[in-house]
Amino acid sequence: MGLLAAAVAVDAGAESILCSVTDVPTAVADADALFFERWMLSVETGDAGPWRQVPARCGAFVRAYMEGERYASDCAAVAAESLAFASQALASGDGGATAKPAWVFDVDETLLSNAPWYAANGWGLEELDDATFDAWADVAKAPALLSSLKLYNELQGLGFHIILLTGRTESQRNATEENLLFAGYQSWEKLTMRQPSDMGKTAVQYKSEKRAVLEAEGFKLLGNSGDQWSDLIGLPVSTRSFKLPNPIYYVT
Amino acid sequence: MGLLAAAVAVDAGAESILCSVTDVPTAVADADALFFERWMLSVETGDAGPWRQVPARCGAFVRAYMEGERYASDCAAVAAESLAFASQALASGDGGATAKPAWVFDVDETLLSNAPWYAANGWGLEELDDATFDAWADVAKAPALLSSLKLYNELQGLGFHIILLTGRTESQRNATEENLLFAGYQSWEKLTMRQPSDMGKTAVQYKSEKRAVLEAEGFKLLGNSGDQWSDLIGLPVSTRSFKLPNPIYYVT
16 A cells, blocks of 8 residues: 555645656655654554654654644544543542542643643654753643543543643642643642652552552542553552553653 | 555556546545544553454554555564564563573464455454364464564574463464474463453453463563563563564454
């Protein structure tokens, strides 16, 4: 099949289909498209393990994924699966008679989208500059991932306690709260951020420890949404974990 | 983009591109292609949770995925990632000075491919008939997943102890061993199968218990390859887990 060649042809309009198809080196385009789809699956399952940059060969595809309809569509599908589980879990009494049913959300690329910043900074193809990213975060104007905002409101409507658990540091609390409000998130039970004593911990260690604290506080962790496996794995885990797509960066 | 329309057009040959593109309802085809890619990602990440049948809307895409180059290509990529980790883990001494470095493989859709049977039985779109499948398994002629066979031999060459851990029952041992040999797998340290006392256990429970036994026996479980998350999750886990694609069935 000639997926990329074909996509180019269709995008170019019907009148130029023949020349587009013959102009594009189909075998190469095919191999690159296949490589991207495989890379995406590999990243999303965690098979890829730690990685630092989007492979150059995937660059055009990652950009198309993020800027086109697939990213939004995939995020919306995860949100729909999350809501279906949440409703069923509460209905079946998994919340427990006394425990507080809770849902844990990561912040970046889960509730907030930094896509505007990444669009201006190479969509993961360039090494991430922490200082530049932090400056963007301080501006506190990242938009919501719209399907996450919808899910968030629906979960609150169902009676879930909403816990935000982010790798951002305590020093970023004001900017983060301001950004969440800007994006439309109106309230939360807790916003847990890295304390000085959490510095140097991996995300898995830090987030697992905080989930253990939440359980000790009486929260029943039914769901957990994150764009990184490090948001989701490590004990204790939530009853169900929901992995949002993220082909632009990896957090250890 | 008009991915399916485009693929149809390219497949049909250059002379019929214009009529093919105009004949296919592009918007619908696009939505179906997007739906499949999303469904695939959802199944592979585990976001979908338990499912019984491939959605009808994905039927043509699942068939194309399995019969085309993507399935083989995706499996080969997982094998390459597995080998890269395996080599590095041994080199870094993660095998331990005294422990026996081990790799756990699931059997069906990991070492052996039942694609010939599924091709004749609706590629997951029909309810799985256990009796018919068992009859196919008894014939013991399932081919190897070629990239898994290559990985298997490479891991043995590196000195890994190879453990096969399958949901198949002890009564299927002879047929399973015969099939593994037929497919080219020449030796293994252990082939662990469900005993009468394991009946009724979920795959996660059964496989976790058996991994715990392996650890108690002194094996250092560095890698685990499986096409189901139930092959991989549950304590103890291997140092790294590798999820092979499987869009045709789900094991709880």
